[in-house]
Amino acid sequence: MGPVEKSDSGLRRAVMIVGALNLAYFGIEFTVATAIGSVSLFADSVDFLEDASVNLLILFALGWSARKRARVGMLLAGILLVPAAATLWTAWHKFAAPMTPEPFALSLTGLGALVINLSCAFLLARYRHHSGSLTRAAFLSARNDALANVAIVAAGLVTAFVWSSVWPDLVVGLCIALMNADAAREVWTAAREEHRATA
Numbered sequence: 001m002g003p004v005e006k007s008d009s010g011l012r013r014a015v016m017i018v019g020a021l022n023l024a025y026f027g028i029e030f031t032v033a034t035a036i037g038s039v040s041l042f043a044d045s046v047d048f049l050e051d052a053s054v055n056l057l058i059l060f061a062l063g064w065s066a067r068k069r070a071r072v073g074m075l076l077a078g079i080l081l082v083p084a085a086a087t088l089w090t091a092w093h094k095f096a097a098p099m100t101p102e103p104f105a106l107s108l109t110g111l112g113a114l115v116i117n118l119s120c121a122f123l124l125a126r127y128r129h130h131s132g133s134l135t136r137a138a139f140l141s142a143r144n145d146a147l148a149n150v151a152i153v154a155a156g157l158v159t160a161f162v163w164s165s166v167w168p169d170l171v172v173g174l175c176i177a178l179m180n181a182d183a184a185r186e187v188w189t190a191a192r193e194e195h196r197a198t199a
Contacts, residue, residue, distance in 0.1 A: 011127045012059060015138060018120045019055035022048045025116045032109045038101040039094050039173030040152045043087035044113055044145065047180065050083050051120075051141045058138055067198040073191025076137045080184035084177040091173055098166040100159060106169065107156030114149035117142050137187045144183050148176045 026048035033041035054076055061072045121142035127135045155168040 011135065012062060014123045014127060015055040015058045015135075018123055018138065018142070019052045019059070021116050021120060022052040022055065025113060026052065029109055029113060032105055036101040036105050037094075037099045038106055038169050039087065039090050040148075040155055040169045040176060041101075041106060041109055042090050043083060043173045043176040044110070044148055044152060046086045047083040047141070047145055047148070047176065048113070048116075050079055051138070051145065053079060054138055054141060058135065065198075066194065070191050070194035070198060073137065073187060073194065077184045077188035077191060080137065080141070080180055080187060084180040084184075087173050087177040087180075091170060091177075094166065094170055100164055100166050101156075101169050103156045103160035103164075105156075106159065107153045110149050110152030110156060114146055114153065117145040117149055121146055136190055137183075140183045140186060144179045148172070148179060151175060 026045050029041055029045035029048060032038070033045050057072055057076060057079075061069050064072070121139065124135065124139045124142055127139070151172045155172040158168045159165065
């Protein structure tokens with residue numbers, strides 16, 4: 001087996017593990033988000049589901065031509081916008097019925113998500129330039145999610161010890177939406193350049 005085949009095999013194994021981890025933690029985080037009424041956890045849980053979908057698409061697209069992979073990259077950019085839209089919808093409803101989430105459940109669930117996303121980012125880091133925009137999308141998602149999880153933990157601590165309000169959770173949720181939108185822009189730009197190069 002040559003170096004390219006080994007790299008493809010390693011990437012396939014990495015995205016399978018990352019996809020499974022994301023799908024499993026989506027269920028946990030969505031359940032907690034619903035139970036405590038957290039916008040930031042809801043945003044992050046939808047993002048876990050989106051990441052699982054991204055990695056599944058990457059798994060199928062690895063054997064395709066560069067042109068087809070670039071088209072999938074543009075599709076992934078659109079998928080990255082789904083969590084942002086879902087978060088804005090949830091935040092709108094939160095404004096109508098503000099409820100402070102339970103801070104310790106918020107921080108603990110965010111900490112668990114951080115462990116998962118750091119593990120995923122570590123697995124994908126060595127492949128982030130492999131297969132262009134596809135693996136870039138997966139790596140950016142994991143990296144951004146880890147940053148978002150730190151903010152979720154902080155929001156829980158602020159709510160518990162500084163300011164018992166809906167706002168820390170709401171602000172973090174909206175920031176997560178902005179990060180997802182920016183990642184979508186980066187992936188779209190990379191995929192469009194790849195598509196032009198193969199035209």
